[in-house]
Amino acid sequence: MTPGIAQQTMLPDPSFNQAWDAIKIADQVRKRLVNQALLGLSIRPKVAFEVAPLHGLIVLAGPPGTGKTTLARGLASQVAAALPGQRVVFIQVDPHALASASLGKSQQAATKLFDQTIPEAAQGGCGVVLLDEVETLAADRQRMSLEANPVDVHRATDAVLAGVDLLTRKHRNVLLIATTNYPQAVDPAFMSRADLIEMIPPPNAEARAEIIRDTLMGLAKSWPGVGGLVSHVNAFAAASDGLDGRRLRKAVVGAAALELETAKDPGKMNAQQVLASLQQAKRNAKEAGREAA
Ligand SMILES: Nc1ncnc2c1ncn2[C@@H]1O[C@H](COP(=O)(O)OP(=O)(O)O)[C@@H](O)[C@H]1O
Numbered sequence: 001m002t003p004g005i006a007q008q009t010m011l012p013d014p015s016f017n018q019a020w021d022a023i024k025i026a027d028q029v030r031k032r033l034v035n036q037a038l039l040g041l042s043i044r045p046k047v048a049f050e051v052a053p054l055h056g057l058i059v060l061a062g063p064p065g066t067g068k069t070t071l072a073r074g075l076a077s078q079v080a081a082a083l084p085g086q087r088v089v090f091i092q093v094d095p096h097a098l099a100s101a102s103l104g105k106s107q108q109a110a111t112k113l114f115d116q117t118i119p120e121a122a123q124g125g126c127g128v129v130l131l132d133e134v135e136t137l138a139a140d141r142q143r144m145s146l147e148a149n150p151v152d153v154h155r156a157t158d159a160v161l162a163g164v165d166l167l168t169r170k171h172r173n174v175l176l177i178a179t180t181n182y183p184q185a186v187d188p189a190f191m192s193r194a195d196l197i198e199m200i201p202p203p204n205a206e207a208r209a210e211i212i213r214d215t216l217m218g219l220a221k222s223w224p225g226v227g228g229l230v231s232h233v234n235a236f237a238a239a240s241d242g243l244d245g246r247r248l249r250k251a252v253v254g255a256a257a258l259e260l261e262t263a264k265d266p267g268k269m270n271a272q273q274v275l276a277s278l279q280q281a282k283r284n285a286k287e288a289g290r291e292a293a
């Protein structure tokens with residue numbers, strides 16, 4: 001695998017379709033994402049940038065655990081589904097590999113990625129590129145200037161911006177999807193290039209109910225006894241206000257870990273355990289929030 005690339009795969013792919021379905025989020029968000037992605041790919045090859053200044057960049061921003069990475073992968077599958085017969089390649093950039101390259105090398109690595117690796121992979125079709133946790137890749141140069149190793153970070157961000165601009169001008173068959181847990185830490189010049197910045201919120205009550213139901217039904221496939229708990233989903237959803245999707249799924253499954261008996265046989269899990277586990281997760285999340293602040 002090319003350095004700096006975490007994954008490269010042809011679409012469609014069933015696991016990518018599953019990713020799209022796994023994230024419970026408002027239909028209008030899904031629609032905006034799909035439409036913006038397809039608009040970029042249909043307009044950019046045909047209309048001059050000066051007329052329709054689309055960069056082909058979508059940013060998903062929001063707290064950790066809200067499904068951004070999963071949604072981005074799912075979005076790639078939706079692009080492939082909308083372009084049947086086209087060659088669609090998915091590329092996930094590994095920002096940490098690039099950022100941790102030795103002094104002076106991150107810039108070189110980023111340049112090679114955008115000038116060579118991505119265009120080559122996308123040739124003859126289109127490329128959907130995931131820049132996950134882009135705050136690492138395009139760190140805010142203003143903020144970084146006070147910290148260690150500032151020159152290298154500066155150069156790496158410059159190289160990423162130059163790379164995005166090159167794709168914008170020369171490789172109009174590439175769609176970039178970036179995610180970030182910390183939009184304030186991303187260089188403003190990168191954010192300003194986005195055609196759409198979608199804020200991904202923690203799940204609301206309706207989404208939480210869906211996530212809980214989905215998690216319980218997933219467990220029920222192996223332990224049918226868990227299925228009965230679905231009748232309590234509204235109470236569970238009410239008890240889990242403030243949890244992100246990742247913590248929520250973990251807390252539902254984690255209910256079985258409260259007793260040895262249910263840890264060995266999750267089918268015996270009961271509603272009290274689920275409620276207790278959700279409350280525990282909320283206390284932990286609050287605690288973590290206080291520490292981070
Ligand atoms: N809105 C949601 N609906 C369903 N599951 C979710 C949701 N948000 C997060 N999850 C779950 O949490 C896990 C982590 O999501 P991920 O995409 O890594 O989040 P992020 O990139 O925002 O940190 C996913 O596997 C998913 O199952």
Ligand SMILES: [Mg+2]
Nearest residue numbers: 068069132179
């Ligand atoms: Mg993520």
